[in-house]
Amino acid sequence: MANHKSTKKRIRSTEVRRLRNKYYHKSARTAIKKLRGMEDKKEATTFLPKVVSILDNLVKRNIIHKNKAANLKSSLTIKVNKL
DSSP: OOOSSSHHHHHHHHHHHHHHHHHHHHHHHHHHHHOOOOOOOOHHHHHHHHHHHHHHHHHHSSSSSSHHHHHHHHHHHHHHHHH
């Protein structure tokens, strides 16, 4: 266990950040899953920019890598265009 006051605070803040990142990442995965399950092109077309925005925010917060976000956005766009 940590002895220094700053180390104890670092442990607390890291845990809070970890849980917050986990929440954001799980929310993004749920949105992606929802978009992949859509059958209506109009509905999927309106939902796609929201998912792209979520992915961009994950990249900005260093939760996922920018290339992973780019690959996801590309594959989702292709899927929506094929509907």
